[in-house]
Structure formats: structure tokens, C-alpha cells
Amino acid sequence: MIFVISLIAILALLALLIFCFTVFFDQAVFNRRGTVYRVKTDQKKVALTFDDGPSPVWTPLILDELKKADVKATFFMIGHHVKKYPEIAQRVAQEGHTIANHGYAHSVVLYYTPEEIEEEIKYTEYVIKEITGQTTKYFRPPKAWLPKDIKQKIKAMGYKVILWSLNSKDWVRFSHQYIVKYLVRHIRNGDILLFHDSGDVFKTEGGSRRQTVLAIPLLVKTLQEKGYEFVALEELLNE
Template sequence: MSLNKKKILPIIIIFIAVLALLGLGVTFFTLFFDHAILLRNGTFYRADVNEKVAAVTFDDGPSYDWTPRILDALKRLNAKATFFMIGDHVLKYPIVAKRVAAEGHDIGIHSMGHHNYLYLTKYELQKDIEDSRALIRQVTGKDTTLFRPPKAWLSKREKEKIKSLGYTVVLWSLNSKDWVHFDDKYITKYILRNIRPGDIILFHDSGGSFRLEGGDRKETVLAVTRIIEKLRESGYRFVTISELLKMDKNEKR
């Protein structure tokens, strides 16, 4: 090995180690702190309302196992929600996607494959969103301009670009963290303690801690049922994101 290679190798090793540590840092940050708090500017994450309403939303579906169970629960409760769908999952489970629309729930775009938008060009970003929208419309018969970015990560420039195309960027104000907390009682207690009128609540109808499919969403089904029942007892009503947007008093979104 030449002298130059001997000098460069430690630098490369250090660089790789730093990247690995940064990746771990982002993961743990997301686990223990809702990073969307830092990204809300320029998005619709809660509504300014005068009445006790909230919107329940689900990411990463549709799934073959859990979306139907969640739909069954919502049907029993006579409650509507908003499902932010991944295009690849719509292709894989079209019957489930159609059922979401047929039962009167709102549908939003959650990208084609849940890739991080920070690494896409403007053209790639626009194409991914529009391909997802076209697919959802083709499969469900329902058009949508609601968009939620994968992992919530979007730069200011990307938000402006997406909004200029006529989309509403939707985040959330209350994160159930159902993808990391496997106790429906904990999730329920957290939501009930922190709920405010106009909140948008984040759940998942597919995936697990670090994957988009194959996870166990049993606790989500139980928590959603209990949360809706308990909040209704205290006067809350549940609406879709489209309905919540119409009720919002903040006209600058």
C-alpha cells in the first residue's frame, strides 16, 4: 500500500463511521422525539376551529391484513378517517384501496415507494407525486390533492414546489407512535391526555418499526377504537382532512 493510500484509508473509515452515527442519531431522534414538529411550517398539521373535532389519519397502507380490520372498526363506530396511501401498496392491494374509497373515507398521497424526498430532483419529486395520484384515481375512482411526505421530511423548497402544483401538504399535530409503542393502553392514554380541538392524529395501517409491511397493527386497531369511543363521550366529532380544511379559520395555509 502506498503512503497516500495509507493516509486516505483512515479518513475514509472515519467518514463512514460519521455517516453511520448520523444515521443512528436520526433513527433515535425519530423514535423518541416527533421530528415533524420541526417541519410543520408551510404545512397543514392542525386546524384552528371553534368546536371539538379531530381527524384520524393512517399512513403506509393499504395492507392486506390491517387496513380491513381498521375499516371494520371505523364502520362499527360510524367514523370517517383519512388514509395516506403508498402507490406500490395500492397496486398490490387494489381491492382494499377500493374499499377505503367505497366506505367514504378520505384518501391522500404518501408517495409511490416511501422513498426520502430529500434525495429527489424537482422532476423526480413531481413525477412521484403525480404517478401516485394517477394510480389512486385509476384504482379507487377518487382524485386527491392531499399529500403527506414519507417520514415527513421535506425542505422549504420542496414544500413550495408541491404547493405550487396544487397540493396540500398534510402533517400531524399528535403522533400516536403506534409503530414503536406496542401497548394500546399507552397509546390511548397519550392521545386522550394531549388531544386538542383541530388536532390531526397519526396512525399506521401497515408495517412495523422499520418496515412497510409485515408488522403487527393489532394495538393500533384497539387504540383507535378506544380513542374514538372515549373522545366522543367528551363531545368530540371525527372528520376527514378535507372536512377539517374547510373548517380551518387560518386562511393562509
């Protein structure tokens, strides 16, 4: 009995440590080699990106805020969600935003073979093209984990692997004021900012992106007052 209780306590502590690591550290920093995560430029330009959508609840609200701010963003979509909510994905494309590839099921590609990742990326690419009319050559791996052989395979397919340099941590449910304060404090020229338009701590659907929706107008206003310009990812990559 004591052994079982001790084991449960150890597992609970391990889970807590993993959660704290995810909250206070950004795993993307360990996987940046050979990826695009920030652009070196003397121009005060940055790019907004959103992961895990589309969501029938939160993506439309985020699109509304982007339209008000006259800002274009890149949405790294999950193929399964594109099939499930085609009208939302279509709206993203119709409003001039870029749709990019985030895999079909948000599976951690750490355990994929090169052949398996090729199949998933190609199928997701097909789904995006069929539903939105957009083609994409940007891929963002779920959780940012990407073994060397998988990374090489993705590049051989003609894709750019896009990570990020600033993580809003919006999935942790920080307040929008905290999110904006953190991003403004750390912003640099050429930053690629990570937000989410779907999901929660442990899932890619459900949850609340209310603070993300509230953060967008405040972030745009604050950074524009500091001379920053929000540009499409394509434009930033061409700097």
C-alpha cells in the same frame, strides 16, 4: 482490531440515538412551516389519518373498527401498495374514506429534485385514480422531511401538504392503552392524528398493527365522552 470494534460501537450508539430521537421526538415539528398540521377552531373536532397502506392484513381490520364507530378517516397511501392490493384500496374508497397521496415508494423526498417529486406524485395520483376512482390533492411526505424547494413545487401543483399535530407512535409497538392515554392527554381542538395501517419500524409492509386496531374503538369512545367529534379531513380543513 480495536479500531474496528470501536467503530462498530460508535455506529451502534449512533443508530440507538437516532432510534431514540425518532421514538421520543416527532420530526414533523421541524417541517411544519407552510404545511397543514392542525386547524385552529373552537369546535371540538379532530381528524384521523393513516399512513403507509393499504395492507391486506391490517387495513381491513381498521376499516371494520372505523365502520363500527361510524368514523371517517383519511388514508395516505403508497402508490406501490395501491397497485399491489387494489381490492383493499377500493374498499377504503367504497366505505367513504378519503384516499390521499403518500408517494409511490415511500422514498424520502429530501433527496428529490422538484421535477422528480412532480413525476412521482403525478404517477401515484394516476394509480389512485385508476384503481379507486378517487382524485386527491392532499400529499404527506414520507418521514415528514420536505425541503423548501420541494414544498413550493408541491404547492404549485395544487396540493396541500398535510402533516400532523399528534403522533400515535403506533409503529413503536406501544400498547393500545398507552397510545390512547397519550393521545387523550394531549388532544386539542383541530388536531390531525397520525396512525399507520401498514409497516413496522424499518419497513412499510409486514409488522403488526394489532395495537392500532385495538386503539381505535377505545380512543373514539374516550374522546367522544369528552365531547370530541371525529370528522373527515376535508371537513376539518373547512373549519
